[in-house]
Amino acid sequence: MAFDGTDRDWCPALPSQMVDGFRLRVAQFGDGYAQRTLDGINFQRRRWQLRFEMKTDAIIADMLAYLEAQRGNSFSYYDPSSGKYYQVNCDEWTVDWLRAKFAANGNRTELRGTLSAEFVQAFGVTA
Numbered sequence: 361m362a363f364d365g366t367d368r369d370w371c372p373a374l375p376s377q378m379v380d381g382f383r384l385r386v387a388q389f390g391d392g393y394a395q396r397t398l399d400g401i402n403f404q405r406r407r408w409q410l411r412f413e414m415k416t417d418a419i420i421a422d423m424l425a426y427l428e429a430q431r432g433n434s435f436s437y438y439d440p441s442s443g444k445y446y447q448v449n450c451d452e453w454t455v456d457w458l459r460a461k462f463a464a465n466g467n468r469t470e471l472r473g474t475l476s477a478e479f480v481q482a483f484g485v486t487a
Contacts, residue, residue: 361423362426362435363435363448363479364436364437364438364445365440369419370419371412372408372410372440373410373474376408376409376411378441379408380405380406381404382399383398383403383404384396385397385398385399402483405480405481406446406480406481407478407479407481408439409476409478410479411476412476412477413474414472414473415473416471416472417470417472420473420475423475424455424475427477433449434447434448435450436448437479446481446482447483449480449482450477451478453476453477453478454477455473455474455475455476456473457472457473459471459473460472
């Protein structure tokens, strides 16, 4: 599996947040005038704050294994709001365990949680 829109279990929950902006070089002058210019050819960079809510422990384990296997390299992410694919990096994530179900004998039968991550648009050579 991957975060490429092919599996419903790997789609982010709503609401999700996309942050978009420019990387700028700003020269500030003494009279209050500022000269602003775009920095580089990839000056626009997107970030997504995503949550994958109430997933089973097996799905979260698969997601964690996928993110760990990337080892800092970029991977494909399908943004459901725009319908576009982006190459992204994910350097950090968290898991919050939220609910457990138990059988009559006291053994845990299911664990559900939320994986939260920031995906940052990547440029250049990707692995």
